Amino acid sequence: MYGAVFVFYGKFLMSTYLKPYLPPAQQVALLQSRGMVITDQVKAEECLSRIGYYRLSAYWYPFRESQLVMQAGHQFEVVGDNFKAGTTFSSCLELYVFDKKLRMLVMDGLERIEVAVRTDIALLLGQHDRNAHRLGTLLHGNFAKKVNVNTGLTGHQKWLDKQDSLFRDSKEEFVKHFKSRYPQSHLPIWMAVELWDFGMLSHFFGGMKVADKDQIAALYQVTDGQTLESWLRSLNVIRNICAHHSRLWNKPLAITPKWPKGAAARQTG
Structure with missing residues (x-):
């Protein structure tokens, strides 16, 4: 390179x-x-x-x-x-130190976003069913019904495989307690979200129904759920960069976040 x-x-x-x-x-x-x-x-x-x-x-x-x-x-x-x-070598080293501090600040902000949106999803979908994250009828058809010709699975099935794997391998105390007390049950959505990383969060949000995504986007004064979805996917890329201690400064993003539409875009510009 x-x-x-x-x-x-x-x-x-x-x-x-x-x-x-x-x-x-x-x-x-x-x-x-x-x-x-x-x-x-x-x-x-x-x-x-x-x-x-x-x-x-x-x-x-x-x-x-x-x-x-x-x-x-x-x-x-x-x-x-x-x-x-x-x-000069010193100026290049200063950029390295700046980038390290930048990643630490970004990670702090990403943690707040991740926890907040996970909670938003749990509160919104949990009122429909404790297992809302497992029910394709409560999710968008492209996520719940569209089968990938290469894997033979829907996006939701693939996502659930990872969810179940995390549940099976988790050493968290609340998970061990749940397994011992309710061995035949799945974690309800308000507990399951605690196992999600940013990638699982962004993919699940993308698989939600349009109206549900819009409702959560409105909490953050974002014009629509599709825009917020692109932000979450982009933030997931940034999160992975920071988590792996890679360079963030001066780095083009693999996923570009969408710009808000209409009046909100003018207000934030």
């Missing part, structure tokens, strides 16, 4: 990886040879030993020199190995 990009007839040409192993001291020398300013070599070696060259390379990647080239009528950006003038 971070090596020079070669362009061949409008396509990226992948070559065999042959770069040798380099200890931190040689990594520092390599960065300096490419134009990075490193005023404290000992500290730089310590950071590379503790954090890792490849991990830090994501934060100095935008500071590498690049040029635009034309191939077969298409324009491509070719990123080289050398750094732009004035690029």
Whole structure:
């Protein structure tokens, strides 16, 4: 990803990886040879030993020199190995620290959202049936009835498989108590939500009926449930990035959240 990009007839040409192993001291020398300013070599070696060259390379990647080239009528950006003038190791390290703090702040906000929406779902659907999350009649047809030709399962059946697996393997005290006292029963929705991660939450919300999604969206002054669904799916991607300590700063999202419609969009813009 971070090596020079070669362009061949409008396509990226992948070559065999042959770069040798380099200890931190040689990594520092390599960065300096490419134009990075490193005023404290000992500290730089310590950071590379503790954090890792490849991990830090994501934060100095935008500071590498690049040029635009034309191939077969298409324009491509070719990123080289050398750094732009004035690029310093300390500034790249500051970006890494900033990103770490950003992920911690985001995780705090995501926890609040996750807990709140799980509770919203339990309160809304629980009034219909304690096992509402298991009943396809209370969910959207695309989720409950549409069969995937590859798996032979509906989205709801696949989701329930994960729910049941979490229940079966859980070591939570409330789950052990429930199993011992009600061995023939399923967890009611107001308990089951406590086993959901953000991915299960966002997928289940997407499988709810339109009216139910709209009702929960209204609690957050979001124009409609479909918009909130896209936000939850996008937030799930962000949550996974943060949970795996990956780079969040300057990273495009795999799922783009939808912009609110109408008057609400103008008010929030």
